[in-house]
Amino acid sequence: MTKKLDYQALSTELDTIMAELQRDDLDVDEALKHYERGLTLVKELEAYLETAENKITELKATFNKA
Amino acid sequence: MPLDAGEPEVSVSDFVALLNQALDYAFPSVTIVGELANFRVSKNRWVYFDLKDEFCSVKFFGTVYQLPGPLEDGMLLRVRGQPKLHNLYGFSVNVLSMAPAGEGSIRKAADLLQAKLTTEGLFDEGRKRPVPYPPKRIGLVTSRQSAAYADFTKIINARWGGVQIDVIDVQVQGEPAPAQIVGAIEQFNALGEPPEVIVIIRGGGSAEDLAAFSTEQVTRAVAASRVPTIVAIGHEVDLSLAELAADVRASTPSNAAELLVPDRKALKAHLARQADELLRLGAVQMQAARQLLSLKTDSLHQYIEDLIKTKRSVYQTYQKLLAVLSPEATLKRGYAIVRSNGGQVLRSAKIKPGAIVEVQLADGRFTAQTKEKP
Incomplete structure (x- = not known):
């Protein structure tokens, strides 16, 4: 895993932006800002799906394994 | 039967100790499988039961903490324990651990436990x-x-x-x-x-x-x-x-x-759809912004045109008014302007007889001499 990304949080942010972009009273500056942020999010989420790997660690059991 | 004189005598306590030593040596622990019988719990803490088969029965002693769950007589149990001769109560196997054995008993034990935990x-x-x-x-x-x-x-x-x-x-x-x-x-x-x-x-x-x-x-x-x-x-x-x-x-x-x-495959497909939708929404927003701008430009043009039109009509009114009020227009209606010899406009008839005045009419001018007042 190259970067510590929270897929769920980013995905939720993208959903919010998409909903905002559907408003018809949106200021053009806001719309542009949302649009650019949306493109960044799509890229980051795609990268996550392509590259994120799982990490497995064994914890030493504290119980007696006699 | 005569006592064997050669055999050493032991006290009861020594016998119990010796037997336990021998049992310890022979069976540090033993696992026995048998059918549960005479199962009872005393003072919510101590557990007594027998394991038996067709021919034999053995007593066991343990605590409730070692129970795998609720038990019923007739179940098959696997018990690990240490055989002991108790100084007062006789022989029993002290339980180290116990579990139901065999499909039927395991199922039965699970059913009993399930009923208890469901409650x-x-x-x-x-x-x-x-x-x-x-x-x-x-x-x-x-x-x-x-x-x-x-x-x-x-x-x-x-x-x-x-x-x-x-x-x-x-x-x-x-x-x-x-x-x-x-x-x-x-x-x-x-x-x-x-x-x-x-x-x-x-x-x-x-x-x-x-x-x-x-x-x-x-x-x-x-x-x-x-x-x-x-x-x-x-x-x-x-x-x-x-x-x-x-x-x-x-x-x-x-x-x-x-x-x-x-599944990342499903999410990739979803993300691709979202990306398309994002592009579309961006285009829609820009189109809307462009339309709004064009509407504003149109209305700005309209405003300026209206303004010019209004101003122009006001000027035309002024022009007409000015034309009506101009001295030339007054002269045309038959009035005359009389000036003194010095060129000053005369507003009063108080002038000396015989004075030379200039009279301007709509069409040309002439000089005249005043006479006595009538």
């Missing part, structure tokens, strides 16, 4: 908590050598990434299994930063192999876990009490992995 509310739907989807950190309780472990990690890796999986390796069958599984659940719960979900899995096996997951201690530990739990034991048809007590029951270890994380 306590351990399996109530209202106790079930949601499991984070997908979790960022999983606490896995299983045997690392098992097929269940291999299946689970394979599916998680195939579907998703970025998950931290902490594993505690436990025995999933045999006598130490319940204590180890409980220990692992408690260890995860006691961590400063516990995982978001505890996953307890084991592959298929005989009822006896899966028995650890229907013991009272494991079932209670699953129900008591502060961290939400997913439990998958055996195949789809096997249903352990730990699964009933879990927040989520998965049919198999692979199914547990599927329930825990989304």
Whole structure:
């Protein structure tokens, strides 16, 4: 895993932006800002799906394994 | 019968001590399988019972803490214990551990325990908590050598990434299994930063192999876990009490992995649709902005045109008024302007007789001399 990304949080942010972009009273500056942020999010989420790997660690059991 | 003079005599206490020494030497522990009979609990603490077969019966003594769950006479039990001759109560086997044996007894024990724990509310739907989807950190309780472990990690890796999986390796069958599984659940719960979900899995096996997951201690530990739990034991048809007590029951270890994380293939497709939609929405917003700008330009043009038109009509009115009020227009109506010889406009008739004045008419001018007043 190259970067510590929270897929769920980013995905939720993208959903919010998409909903905002559907408003018809949106200021053009806001719309542009949302649009650019949306493109960044799509890229980051795609990268996550392509590259994120799982990490497995064994914890030493504290119980007696006699 | 005459006493053998050569044989040493011992006291009763010495005999008991000697016999126990011999028993200890011969059987540091012994595991006996037999049918439960005369089962009774005394003072909520001590347990007395017999194990018997067709020909023999042996007494056992233990504590309620060693019980695998509720028991009934007639069940087949596997008991590990130490044979002892008690100084007052005679011979019995002191229980070290005990478990039901054989499919029928295991099923019966599980049924009795299930009935007891159901009454306590351990399996109530209202106790079930949601499991984070997908979790960022999983606490896995299983045997690392098992097929269940291999299946689970394979599916998680195939579907998703970025998950931290902490594993505690436990025995999933045999006598130490319940204590180890409980220990692992408690260890995860006691961590400063516990995982978001505890996953307890084991592959298929005989009822006896899966028995650890229907013991009272494991079932209670699953129900008591502060961290939400997913439990998958055996195949789809096997249903352990730990699964009933879990927040989520998965049919198999692979199914547990599927329930825990989304499939990245499906998410990629969804993301591609979202990206298309984002482009479309961006274009729609820009188009709307452009339309709004064009509307504003049009109305600006209209405003300026209207303004010019209004001003122009005001000027035209002024022009007409000016034309009407001009001296030329007055002269045209027959008036005349009379000026003194010095060129000053005369507004009064008080002038000397014989003075020369200039008279201007609409069309030309002449000089004149004044006479006496009439």
